[in-house]
Amino acid sequence: MFKNISIGISSFLLVSMSLFAHADDKVTVFAAASLTNVITELGAQYEKERSVKVVNSFAASSALAKQIENGAPADVFISADSKWMNYLQDKNLIDVSSRINLLGNRLVLIAPKGRSFKVDFKKNFDFAKSFDGKLCTGDIDAVPVGIYAKQSFNNLGWWDDIKTRIVGSQDVRAALAFVERGECSAGVVYETDAKVSDKVEIVGVFPDDTHDAIVYPLAILTKTSAINPLAQTFVNYLASPKAAEIFSKYGFTVLSK
Amino acid sequence: MLAEENRLDLFSFTSAEIAALLLSLKVACWCTLVIAIPGVAIAWLLARKDFLGKTLLDSLVHLPLVLPPVVPGFILLLLLGNQGFLGKWLHALFGITVAFTWVGAVIASALMALPLMVRSTRLAISLVDVRLEDAAKTLGAQPFWIFLTITLPLAFPGILTGLILAFSRSLGEFGATITFVGNIEGETRTLPLAIYTYTQIPGGDLPAMRLVTLSILIALAALYCGDLLERKMQKRLGVDHGRD
Amino acid sequence: MAVIDIDLKFERPAFKLNVKFSSDHLATGLFGPSGSGKSTLLSLLAGLIRPQNGHFVLDGIPLIDCAQGIHVPAHQRRIGMVFQESRLFPHLSVQANLAYGLKLLAEKNQQFTMQKIVDLLEIGDLLAQKPDQLSGGQKQRVALGRALLTSPRLLLLDEPLAALDMRLRDQILPFLRRVKEETKIPMLYVSHSIDETLFLTQQLAIIEAGEIVASGDFHAVMHDRHALGLALSLGLDNLLHATLIESHALLGYGLARCGKHMLVIPHGSHKLGDEIAIAFSSSNVALSTQRLHHVTIQNQLQGMVTSIDIIDYRTLVSIDVGFKLIAEVSAKSIEALGLAVGSELYCLVKTQAIRSYALS
Numbered sequence: 001m002f003k004n005i006s007i008g009i010s011s012f013l014l015v016s017m018s019l020f021a022h023a024d025d026k027v028t029v030f031a032a033a034s035l036t037n038v039i040t041e042l043g044a045q046y047e048k049e050r051s052v053k054v055v056n057s058f059a060a061s062s063a064l065a066k067q068i069e070n071g072a073p074a075d076v077f078i079s080a081d082s083k084w085m086n087y088l089q090d091k092n093l094i095d096v097s098s099r100i101n102l103l104g105n106r107l108v109l110i111a112p113k114g115r116s117f118k119v120d121f122k123k124n125f126d127f128a129k130s131f132d133g134k135l136c137t138g139d140i141d142a143v144p145v146g147i148y149a150k151q152s153f154n155n156l157g158w159w160d161d162i163k164t165r166i167v168g169s170q171d172v173r174a175a176l177a178f179v180e181r182g183e184c185s186a187g188v189v190y191e192t193d194a195k196v197s198d199k200v201e202i203v204g205v206f207p208d209d210t211h212d213a214i215v216y217p218l219a220i221l222t223k224t225s226a227i228n229p230l231a232q233t234f235v236n237y238l239a240s241p242k243a244a245e246i247f248s249k250y251g252f253t254v255l256s257k
Numbered sequence: 258m259l260a261e262e263n264r265l266d267l268f269s270f271t272s273a274e275i276a277a278l279l280l281s282l283k284v285a286c287w288c289t290l291v292i293a294i295p296g297v298a299i300a301w302l303l304a305r306k307d308f309l310g311k312t313l314l315d316s317l318v319h320l321p322l323v324l325p326p327v328v329p330g331f332i333l334l335l336l337l338g339n340q341g342f343l344g345k346w347l348h349a350l351f352g353i354t355v356a357f358t359w360v361g362a363v364i365a366s367a368l369m370a371l372p373l374m375v376r377s378t379r380l381a382i383s384l385v386d387v388r389l390e391d392a393a394k395t396l397g398a399q400p401f402w403i404f405l406t407i408t409l410p411l412a413f414p415g416i417l418t419g420l421i422l423a424f425s426r427s428l429g430e431f432g433a434t435i436t437f438v439g440n441i442e443g444e445t446r447t448l449p450l451a452i453y454t455y456t457q458i459p460g461g462d463l464p465a466m467r468l469v470t471l472s473i474l475i476a477l478a479a480l481y482c483g484d485l486l487e488r489k490m491q492k493r494l495g496v497d498h499g500r501d
Numbered sequence: 502m503a504v505i506d507i508d509l510k511f512e513r514p515a516f517k518l519n520v521k522f523s524s525d526h527l528a529t530g531l532f533g534p535s536g537s538g539k540s541t542l543l544s545l546l547a548g549l550i551r552p553q554n555g556h557f558v559l560d561g562i563p564l565i566d567c568a569q570g571i572h573v574p575a576h577q578r579r580i581g582m583v584f585q586e587s588r589l590f591p592h593l594s595v596q597a598n599l600a601y602g603l604k605l606l607a608e609k610n611q612q613f614t615m616q617k618i619v620d621l622l623e624i625g626d627l628l629a630q631k632p633d634q635l636s637g638g639q640k641q642r643v644a645l646g647r648a649l650l651t652s653p654r655l656l657l658l659d660e661p662l663a664a665l666d667m668r669l670r671d672q673i674l675p676f677l678r679r680v681k682e683e684t685k686i687p688m689l690y691v692s693h694s695i696d697e698t699l700f701l702t703q704q705l706a707i708i709e710a711g712e713i714v715a716s717g718d719f720h721a722v723m724h725d726r727h728a729l730g731l732a733l734s735l736g737l738d739n740l741l742h743a744t745l746i747e748s749h750a751l752l753g754y755g756l757a758r759c760g761k762h763m764l765v766i767p768h769g770s771h772k773l774g775d776e777i778a779i780a781f782s783s784s785n786v787a788l789s790t791q792r793l794h795h796v797t798i799q800n801q802l803q804g805m806v807t808s809i810d811i812i813d814y815r816t817l818v819s820i821d822v823g824f825k826l827i828a829e830v831s832a833k834s835i836e837a838l839g840l841a842v843g844s845e846l847y848c849l850v851k852t853q854a855i856r857s858y859a860l861s
């Protein structure tokens with residue numbers, strides 16, 4: 001009986017391994033969490049048109065950069081800020097010639113739907129008093145949206161009063177979820193995230209001069225072996241006017257190359 | 258990024274790391290305190306009494322042990338979160354919030370550690386000879402007095418094991434904690450969550466390694482002390498389980 | 502003096518108990534074979550298990566009355582219990598064990614001081630020790646002391662000496678008697694050893710298969726036809742009332758007058774003039790058609806055969822020697838001697854086969 005079981009198990013393992021063997025006819029994309037909806041839609045379109053499988057992984061850009069550094073098999077990386085792309089560039093993990101700034105975005109302050117409050121984005125505004133409870137955003141030390149948020153708060157002079165009430169999550173979508181659920185009375189996310197959710201409302205937009213320009217760099221990764229030839233075609237697709245339409249639909253600014 | 262963390266060697270800790278350690282210890286101590294009495298009470302019920310719904314109680318108590326920790330965490334969020342069923346009521350009546358606070362972390366730990374405490378205590382109580390309790394009855398002792406003076410002292414080594422297991426489990430609690438109270442530095446970022454955070458950031462491997470080493474040392478210390486204490490108690494009680 | 506009135510019905514799978522019994526004696530022995538329900542009855546009286554039906558009244562106070570829904574919890578009954586396995590609390594010292602029940606007792610109810618009981622049972626130098634350091638006999642004495650210190654209205658003893666060897670048993674029995682005589686606490690003594698029981702009391706209740714088959718004075722009980730099987734199995738089928746006339750310690754014998762006969766019995770602790778019970782089993786009675794002269798058997802009682810019966814494959818000959826004696830012999834020997842109803846013969850009883858009990 002054991003002989004039969006071990007034959008069964010070995011066959012199963014062999015078959016499942018063969019399922020992973022076809023690394024060549026797909027593109028693996030690691031993208032910032034805020035790109036979840038738009039890249040999923042674009043990836044599905046691409047698959048339909050070109051019959052090439054697009055495999056996506058969405059997380060905070062910092063986490064993705066760490067994974068790529070540790071050898072994750074990604075072909076394309078789209079970060080939500082330049083910092084993490086620079087990090088990988090310094091480690092010679094990207095094809096520098098492929099690096100472009102793909103998109104822009106705006107930073108917004110949100111509240112659960114129906115619980116908005118008045119905010120003036122000025123230095124003397126008492127932000128801490130304008131709402132009760134916690135403010136959710138990405139982890140302010142590593143996740144891009146958190147980093148941008150901290151920059152804005154610092155620039156507006158609100159940081160010291162608000163820092164103890166900040167809940168940092170592992171990516172911008174987790175922060176969004178907290179605000180949607182009402183666990184946080186306020187949140188700082190990208191404008192595109194606020195648009196995608198119908199359970200939050202935008203309280204206001206952080207003025208562009210309070211934080212670094214929000215730029216989404218894209219690059220093809222060199223990995224340990226040769227670059228996946230399908231990656232460039234996919235990147236070209238992302239830079240095409242058709243894709244630009246879809247990015248705009250979601251609220252992203254399409255940057256000229 | 259993490260420049261300060263990477264300047265130090267394996268044996269020095271940043272203030273953020275020490276904060277995580279102290280928070281972990283605080284949460285673990287409170288967790289153990291909180292489940293001590295309910296744990297013993299439930300264990301006694303399961304060990305000594307028969308009642309309608311006993312199997313249900315037993316299963317409920319064991320659920321956190323067999324479910325993936327995010328599930329109890331999520332349920333806690335639904336119940337006790339700011340918008341949660343009980344959470345809203347608590348806030349309205351008493352102004353109490355537990356979401357995103359260390360108190361919530363204690364609750365998450367307590368829920369996950371309770372089954373371990375109950376299992377160990379139940380076993381210990383069931384090993385106490387009921388005939389001794391009967392003898393105490395004939396000497397005029399009321400049921401609660403018998404529990405305090407006979408059952409509890411004789412079951413104590415097992416109860417102690419349960420408490421130490423609960424403490425250790427709390428130190429290692431991750432899934433329910435991060436789901437329920439998030440990962441807020443200084444408030445809910447316990448050691449496991451801190452380690453996780455560091456592993457998500459490029460350049461966080463060294464601080465992560467430091468905290469991992471620390472966690473292992475603490476766990477070993479807890480288990481070692483627990484074992485010593487338990488053996489000392491056994492000797493003092495002069496209990497011999499059917500040697501002659 | 503406790504007046505116990507018991508009428509209890511208790512049922513478990515494969516076991517039924519239906520006990521009707523009352524007594525106003527200071528000590529009663531509850532006697533019966535293993536599995537007859539002795540321990541169950543004591544547990545019911547102590548309140549450790551609940552009967553399905555019936556009542557139990559002690560000194561006029563109803564402790565159980567199922568019809569009225571009364572079931573006083575064990576810890577309120579003031580009924581002490583000594584168990585076969587001492588059940589001393591292993592984590593407490595002897596002193597703490599003794600004090601356990603005493604501390605819970607209101608001062609006005611305390612009949613004995615710790616010192617008095619410790620002296621009575623001679624356990625003074627054990628006080629600081631833990632139960633696992635004591636011998637079996639010492640443990641039972643402590644258990645006895647612990648129960649006594651709660652000044653119980655009734656003391657139940659559930660085969661307290663069964664786990665001890667003969668030597669220890671003989672050591673402790675006098676303590677039990679001392680307890681009975683000096684504390685005057687009513688006792689219900691359960692045992693499957695008749696000798697042990699009789700050392701304490703002549704008042705017996707015989708329990709068999711969950712029912713009391715006979716109760717009362719030892720003599721009456723043993724001659725009760727319901728207890729015949731038991732008497733036979735205990736070797737008490739010959740049970741006589743006698744008076745000790747002479748006692749010779751050096752030569753190891755005594756003389757007891759029984760009716761018109763003088764019987765030679767082993768030397769015992771009885772005093773001259775004491776009323777005693779003499780017992781010997783029927784298998785220790787040999788029959789002879791004439792008096793024997795060159796033989797060690799000194800007890801040779803002359804009498805006449807009144808009946809020859811076969812009970813359970815045993816041939817029992819009943820002889821009237823002034824009182825009834827039963828001899829068990831082989832059927833072959835009856836034929837060989839040509840014995841029949843009316844035959845005149847002598848009953849030969851070896852002195853060593855005779856046991857004697859004090860009658861109080």
